[in-house]
Each structure stands twice: as structure tokens, then as C-alpha cells.
Amino acid sequence: MAVTELFSKLKDILPEIHMEIKNSSNHQLGNAGQVIVYPKSEEEISEILKYANDTEKKIFIEGGGTKKGFGGEIETADILLSLAEYKGIIEHAVGDMTLAVKSGTTFNEIQNYLADYNQMIPLDPTWPQYATIGGIIAANESGPKRLGYGSARDAVIGLKVVYPNGMVIRTGGKVVKNVAGYDMNKLFIGSMGTLGAISEVTVKLKPLAKYESVIFLSFPEGNLEEIRTFAVSLLDSMMEPVALELLSPSLSERLTGQKQYTLVISFEDVESSVHYQEEFVKHIQPKNTRITIHQQKEAKDFWATFYTIAPKGESGSETEAALKIGVVNLDVLKVIKECDVLQDIHNLLIEAHGGLGHGLCQVNLKGADEDILAAIHQLREYVKSLGGYVIVKHLPYSLRQKISVWDEKPSYFFLLEGIKTKVDPKRTLNHKRFVGGI
Known part of the structure; x- marks a missing residue:
């Protein structure tokens, strides 16, 4: 079916829905x-x-577009379902500290709304001014504050999901104490x-911290054991x-001006507690290290900058890639060290960070195509x-044809394949976007 014919057919069936033809296939x-x-509605x-x-048309889903380079073996679907106009707060139980929100609402819009109630969603995704809550949940995204906040699986207590056949289901509930049966939310988070x-996403909230600070502990000698x-x-x-x-x-050079291994230590609590913990860090600070502390606004400004260092989901003049790496917590030290070595071997800019309390690393690479692919293979x-x-969380489409985004199929792949076949037998939705080409 030609594009104009598909457009006309959709307009005849769904005349009230805003739609357009864009030269985005390439x-x-x-x-x-x-x-x-x-x-604009469910x-x-x-x-x-x-x-x-x-x-039997193929359809892709998009929120703010920040994850456009994440997965996908098909360049263009028949229909791109954009949730950019599907946004808004559905229900906010202030006393129960829960929130139900439309999935196309950007993370910053939600946090700004909740700030008036001294509440927040305990997640810290990249590009929060563009990333939608639905996209964050679908990709199971989290940041450095996962150590204290937990992940999307900890925050989400309920979802509404539209199956490929149009049926709407609800998983979980609207209250925190919801323990009956299998937690169906986990089936969709990260899928x-x-x-x-x-x-629709229902999350449990937490109070806004009354005070926060960020400690930068730099290690000029680069002693990983220290x-x-x-x-x-x-x-x-x-x-x-x-x-x-x-x-x-x-990455430290970019964010702090110091080209050396640097620990970023964040505290959020009442002011006296934050200062007490700062003093503890100073007390156990190793010799020949340097401490800098940012308080309140400076701390917020640092994190605002930090969440924009990853690729945004747009095309650029220089090839970019982003990796999510999971290892045993303290093996993060080895991964960050290896990234530093690979940077020189492959003539790349590699900016990496990882959580010593949760074991997840984010690695951003910039440089020539073949150098990036070689570095990914070696890493x-x-x-x-x-x-x-x-x-591989971000990579141009042409390079995704040369490397496995998800690496080898896991031993439990048959379960994933079985669920996909049951829910979406025609492979209508986000075809070949997930593990093993699901």
C-alpha cells in the first residue's frame, strides 16, 4: 500500500486523529x-x-524520541504511533503518595507538577525534559541515583496497557499495598x-528532599584499589x-574540569543529616585526594547537566554510541578502567560512569564507525x-546491522518468545525491537 493510500485509509477510519506524512523513512x-x-486518548x-x-501493518511507538537509537532491526514501519500529544495527570492521591499519569507526559512535566506538593517520582532518567514516563518504563531506564531510589520496577505499582488487538488491560493497582497474584507490571517494564x-502509569511517590549535596572526590593518582x-x-x-x-x-574532565577518576557522592535528606554525612566522607577520605562539595542549587545544576551527557536520540554529524553494562558492583572499577584504555587504542572519545552500589555503567562513545564497533566488541x-x-542503547541504524544490540539470546529466551507469540502473534508492535529480534 502506498504511503498516501495508507494515510487516506487511516483518515477515513480515524478522522479526528492528528496524523501526517513525514519524510522520516531514511x-x-x-x-x-x-x-x-x-x-490524544486511550x-x-x-x-x-x-x-x-x-x-497486518507494522507499528512503532514513540514518546519523546530520546530512545530512537535503542534497538530495532527494521528501519521503517508502516505507522509511527507518537504519544507526544497524549499527556496529562489522571489522578494524584496526595495523602497516599501515588500518581496516575498518561504515558506521553514528559518526566520534567510530572516532576514540576509534583514539586508543588513537595513530592517526586524516585527515578532519574536521561534527558528528562524530553523523555516520557511511558518510554522510561518501557526501557526500564534508571540513573546513578538508582542506589537510593531503586528502579522503575520499584516505583511502578500499576499500568494500563493496550494490546496489539486493541484490548486494554490493567496490571497492578492504584495503591501501594497490592500483593495479590503475580506482579504483571514486571512483564511490561523493560519490554x-x-x-x-x-x-497509563501509576507510581508511588516520595517526599522531596529538604536538602541535597554532591561531593566530588578526585583521585589524582588513579589508584583503583584506593x-x-x-x-x-x-x-x-x-x-x-x-x-x-x-x-x-x-567524563570527569567534562563535568568537573579535573581529568582524573572522580567519585560523585550524592546525599539527600534534612540539612543536618546531609552535613553529618559529608563530615563522615571527609573523615574517611584517602590521602592525596581532593574533595569539592556542591550544595543545593549547585548540586541540582550538576545533575541537570549530567542527565544530558548521553545521546539524545537525534542524528548528528559525528557517530555516537551508548552502552548499558551490568556487572557485580565493584567490578564497575574494572569496566571504567577498561573504557579508559580502549579510548586510546581505538582513537575514540569514551565517557563512562558506573555505580559502585548497583553495578550498572553507562558508556558513551564518539568517533569513526569501525572504531566504535571494534571498541564495543572488545568491551x-x-x-x-x-x-x-x-x-547497546544507542547506535545508528546502519551500524545496528553489524552488531547485536542485545548480544546472545539468554537461556530463558523461549519464555520471551512464547509471551510475544501469545500477545502479538502477527508481530504488529515494535517488531524486532527487543532481545533476539522479538
Whole structure:
């Protein structure tokens, strides 16, 4: 079916829905659509999916577009379902500290709304001014503050999901104490939109911290054993850092002006508690290290900058890649060190950071295509030797044809394949976007 014919057919069936034809089929990152539709209600989302499923059209889902380069073996679908106009607060139970919100609402819009009630969603995604809550949940995204906040699986208590056949289901509930049966939320969190379009997200909230600070602890001598010893002492103490993130020298230079391994230690609490924990860090500070502390506004400004260092999901003049690496907590030290070595070997700019309390690393690479692919292969082999994994979170479409975004199929792949076949037998939704080409 020609694009104009598909557009006309959709307009006849769904005349009230905003839609357009865009020359986006050759987007550098892929995951584009011939016809873009912008539903404003859950009913419209259901109608679009049902039409695509009935006519065996392929459909991609997009929120703010920040994850356009994440996965996907197909360059262009018939329909791109954009949730950019599907946003807003559905229900806010202030006393119960829960919030139900439409999935196309950007993270910053939600946090700004909640700030008036001294509440927040305990998540810290990249590009929060563009990333939508639905996309964050679908990709199971989290940042350095995962140490103190937890992940999306900890925050989400309920979802509404539109299946490819148009049926709407609800998982979980609207209250925190909801323990009956299997937690269906976990089935959709991190599934990359391959099982259904998330239309509503219910999360539990936490109070806004009354005070916060960020400590930068720099290690001029680059002694990884010294960093390890300090991290163990802090993690084994009664202190409660929200983040304990190690920056590679290249990333530290960009963020702090110091080209050396730097620990970013974040505290959030009442002011007296934050200062007490700062003093504890000073007390166990290793010799020949340097401490800088940012309080309140400076701390917020630092994190605002930090969350924009990853690729945004746009095409650029220089090839970029982003990796998510999971290892045993303190093996993060080895991963960040290996990234520093690979930077010189492959003539790349590699900016890496990882959480010494949760074991997740983010690695951003810039440079020539072949150098990036070679570095990813080498880093993947190294991480495998540590018993970890590497997922490619951002890469141009042409390069995704040359490398496995998700690496080898896991031993439980047959379960994922079985669920996909049951829920979406026609492979209508986000086809080949997830593990093993699901």
C-alpha cells in the first residue's frame, strides 16, 4: 500500500486523529514510520493498534524520541504511533503518595507538577525534559541515583496497557499495598513496547528532599584499589548515599574540569543529616585526594547537566554510541578502567560512569564507525569475562546491522518468545525491537 493510500485509509477510519506524512523513512537511527499518528486518548490508541493488527501493518511507538537509537532491526514501519500529544495527570492521591499519569507526559512535566506538593517520582532518567514516563518504563531506564531510589520496577505499582488487538488491560493497582497474584507490571517494564502500548502509569511517590549535596572526590593518582577501599568503607557504614558514581577521567574532565577518576557522592535528606554525612566522607577520605562539595542549587545544576551527557536520540554529524553494562558492583572499577584504555587504542572519545552500589555503567562513545564497533566488541568480551552483560542503547541504524544490540539470546529466551507469540502473534508492535529480534 502506498504511503498516501495508507494515510487516506487511516483518515477515513480515524478522522479526528492528528496524523501526517513525514519524510522520516531514511532517519539515521531507524525506528521511523511512513505515517505518523498522534492520538490524544486511550480509545484512539486502541483504534490505531486494532487497525494495524487487523490489516497486518507494522507499528512503532514513540514518546519523546530520546530512545530512537535503542534497538530495532527494521528501519521503517508502516505507522509511527507518537504519544507526544497524549499527556496529562489522571489522578494524584496526595495523602497516599501515588500518581496516575498518561504515558506521553514528559518526566520534567510530572516532576514540576509534583514539586508543588513537595513530592517526586524516585527515578532519574536521561534527558528528562524530553523523555516520557511511558518510554522510561518501557526501557526500564534508571540513573546513578538508582542506589537510593531503586528502579522503575520499584516505583511502578500499576499500568494500563493496550494490546496489539486493541484490548486494554490493567496490571497492578492504584495503591501501594497490592500483593495479590503475580506482579504483571514486571512483564511490561523493560519490554521495549513489544507487548503493548503503555497508556497509563501509576507510581508511588516520595517526599522531596529538604536538602541535597554532591561531593566530588578526585583521585589524582588513579589508584583503583584506593577507590575500592573507600567505596567499601562508605557502603559498609551507616551512611545513605543516594548515588556513588565513578566517573572516567574523560567524563570527569567534562563535568568537573579535573581529568582524573572522580567519585560523585550524592546525599539527600534534612540539612543536618546531609552535613553529618559529608563530615563522615571527609573523615574517611584517602590521602592525596581532593574533595569539592556542591550544595543545593549547585548540586541540582550538576545533575541537570549530567542527565544530558548521553545521546539524545537525534542524528548528528559525528557517530555516537551508548552502552548499558551490568556487572557485580565493584567490578564497575574494572569496566571504567577498561573504557579508559580502549579510548586510546581505538582513537575514540569514551565517557563512562558506573555505580559502585548497583553495578550498572553507562558508556558513551564518539568517533569513526569501525572504531566504535571494534571498541564495543572488545568491551563486550571483557565484560563477559567478568560475568556481566553489554546492551547497546544507542547506535545508528546502519551500524545496528553489524552488531547485536542485545548480544546472545539468554537461556530463558523461549519464555520471551512464547509471551510475544501469545500477545502479538502477527508481530504488529515494535517488531524486532527487543532481545533476539522479538
